[in-house]
Amino acid sequence: MEITPIPCLTDNYSYIIDDHVSKIVGVVDPSESSPIFAFLKKKNLKLNYILNTHHHFDHIGGNEELKKIYNAKVVGFKGDKHRIPGIDIALGNNEKWNFGNSQIKILHIPGHTSGHICFFFEKEKIAFTGDALFSLGCGKIFEGDHDQMLKSLNKLKELPKDTMIYCGHEYTYKNAKFCMKYDSDNINLKNKFEKIKRLRSKNLPTVPSSLDDELKSNIFLRCAQNDIKIKLDMKNEEELKVFRKVRDLKDNF
Ligand code: ZN
Ligand code: FE
Numbered sequence: 001m002e003i004t005p006i007p008c009l010t011d012n013y014s015y016i017i018d019d020h021v022s023k024i025v026g027v028v029d030p031s032e033s034s035p036i037f038a039f040l041k042k043k044n045l046k047l048n049y050i051l052n053t054h055h056h057f058d059h060i061g062g063n064e065e066l067k068k069i070y071n072a073k074v075v076g077f078k079g080d081k082h083r084i085p086g087i088d089i090a091l092g093n094n095e096k097w098n099f100g101n102s103q104i105k106i107l108h109i110p111g112h113t114s115g116h117i118c119f120f121f122e123k124e125k126i127a128f129t130g131d132a133l134f135s136l137g138c139g140k141i142f143e144g145d146h147d148q149m150l151k152s153l154n155k156l157k158e159l160p161k162d163t164m165i166y167c168g169h170e171y172t173y174k175n176a177k178f179c180m181k182y183d184s185d186n187i188n189l190k191n192k193f194e195k196i197k198r199l200r201s202k203n204l205p206t207v208p209s210s211l212d213d214e215l216k217s218n219i220f221l222r223c224a225q226n227d228i229k230i231k232l233d234m235k236n237e238e239e240l241k242v243f244r245k246v247r248d249l250k251d252n253f
Pocket of ligand 1: 131
């Protein structure tokens with residue numbers, strides 16, 4: 001199975017999933033149709049499925065056009081049927097669905113939007129996290145609350161540590177600068193920051209990132225840890241309070 005990030009709009013990533021064995025091809029979160037169409041044409045591929053993590057325009061903008069061209073089926077969250085354009089296959093939380101020979105598990109991870117999901121390829125250990133979990137960051141809380149978002153992130157933390165995280169935006173450099181501001185003596189973060197700087201100076205994607213890497217260096221996943229609490233002067237505070245503080249600091253960064 002080959003995953004290719006396709007840069008879209010200013011800083012979005014759509015992903016082409018090309019399963020060489022079953023010959024099934026999907027796209028995750030097509031922000032717009034033209035870069036997806038160009039890639040598929042160049043590779044001489046047809047499109048079977050369009051997978052949407054959530055309903056925001058920069059994740060569904062290419063749905064209708066790609067559906068028209070390829071007669072592809074749109075897959076999304078059951079609870080968001082009314083706002084995922086062209087939805088054909090509506091799946092619920094924890095539901096499993098076959099993509100070629102692979103099995104995808106749907107994880108409902110609200111907070112950024114109320115109907116946000118993650119597509120988790122169980123055998124391959126690949127997770128498409130949209131705008132819920134970014135490399136070194138997390139999504140803004142638009143429709144949910146901090147408690148919901150934290151629970152969603154904690155759900156993702158339970159995935160196998162060698163899961164590869166494919167997120168919806170190239171925000172990693174700015175996220176890294178934020179993490180460094182509050183967690184600068186974290187050796188894992190420092191190393192990751194250097195790697196990110198190298199990649200971005202060549203205009204290369206920083207995705208995917210392993211869950212293990214994120215657990216060690218993403219401050220939003222470290223809010224239950226004492227060293228972060230101490231750095232934020234919140235030694236005995238509960239995780240949710242710490243998370244709220246970090247999210248607020250990032251919103252004003
Ligand atoms: Zn979004
Ligand atoms: Fe987005």
